[in-house]
Amino acid sequence: MAEDPDVVSRRIARESLDRDDPTGWFENLYAAAAEGSAVVPWDRGTAHQLLTEWVDESQPDGAGKTALVVGAGTGWDAELIVDRGFETTAFDISPTAVETAQRNHPDSDVHYVVADLLDPPAEWHRAFDLVVEIYTVQALPISLQPAAIKQVTELVASGGTLLVIAAARPDDRPDADLQGPPWPLTRATIQSFTTPELHLIQLDRSPSPADPAIHRWRAEYLRD
Ligand SMILES: C[S@@+](CC[C@H](N)C(=O)[O-])C[C@H]1O[C@@H](n2cnc3c(N)ncnc32)[C@H](O)[C@@H]1O
Numbered sequence: 001m002a003e004d005p006d007v008v009s010r011r012i013a014r015e016s017l018d019r020d021d022p023t024g025w026f027e028n029l030y031a032a033a034a035e036g037s038a039v040v041p042w043d044r045g046t047a048h049q050l051l052t053e054w055v056d057e058s059q060p061d062g063a064g065k066t067a068l069v070v071g072a073g074t075g076w077d078a079e080l081i082v083d084r085g086f087e088t089t090a091f092d093i094s095p096t097a098v099e100t101a102q103r104n105h106p107d108s109d110v111h112y113v114v115a116d117l118l119d120p121p122a123e124w125h126r127a128f129d130l131v132v133e134i135y136t137v138q139a140l141p142i143s144l145q146p147a148a149i150k151q152v153t154e155l156v157a158s159g160g161t162l163l164v165i166a167a168a169r170p171d172d173r174p175d176a177d178l179q180g181p182p183w184p185l186t187r188a189t190i191q192s193f194t195t196p197e198l199h200l201i202q203l204d205r206s207p208s209p210a211d212p213a214i215h216r217w218r219a220e221y222l223r224d
Contacts, residue, residue: 071136
């Protein structure tokens with residue numbers, strides 16, 4: 001009997017993390033999913049509900065503006081953003097994720113590329129009017145999160161917006177209690193996306209419709 005795809009997904013992550021390779025499992029997982037032996041648990045086949053709500057509420061006009069989608073996976077969030085008129089780049093560390101996104105959206109105007117958040121292209125520095133980060137930082141071990149967060153903040157252009165969506169964890173729940181991935185973000189971690197020039201202008205915490213025990217952050221930041 002074939003192995004349960006969810007079990008396969010967790011095993012792929014664990015093998016890579018046990019080898020001290022915190023990002024290698026993403027490519028292994030997407031490649032296994034492409035051949036049908038695993039599932040990508042976060043692949044919703046649609047944009048994230050909280051991103052859709054933010055777009056509906058904010059009605060961003062992307063005409064003449066650039067957007068970057070971090071850890072874009074199979075592309076559904078990037079497609080929502082490009083539909084608002086932004087010149088949109090979406091990147092992922094997994095080449096198979098990027099290929100899958102291109103296959104999912106063959107007529108897309110999104111520029112899908114392979115790149116590493118922890119070492120992004122120099123020309124992306126403060127280059128984007130809108131940066132969307134959903135569930136990438138929390139997919140990295142806690143020791144890597146400060147470096148990843150700093151890189152996210154450095155992608156936002158002057159006057160630009162950063163939108164972060166992440167699973168929430170109580171501040172008093174210690175790191176050692178977590179058996180990630182994922183490693184959900186505390187309020188303090190959400191605050192740590194701010195800099196003297198990048199201000200948290202809206203923060204919501206809401207239960208997941210699928211599992212009300214799980215809460216999610218939706219945080220919006222604005223650069224001076
Ligand atoms: C939990 S998934 C979330 C995907 C997507 N943002 C979503 O919400 O459906 C994390 C994504 O980040 C990508 N990723 C992980 N580390 C990365 C890195 N260092 N640079 C770029 N992408 C990364 C993974 O390949 C994966 O697609």
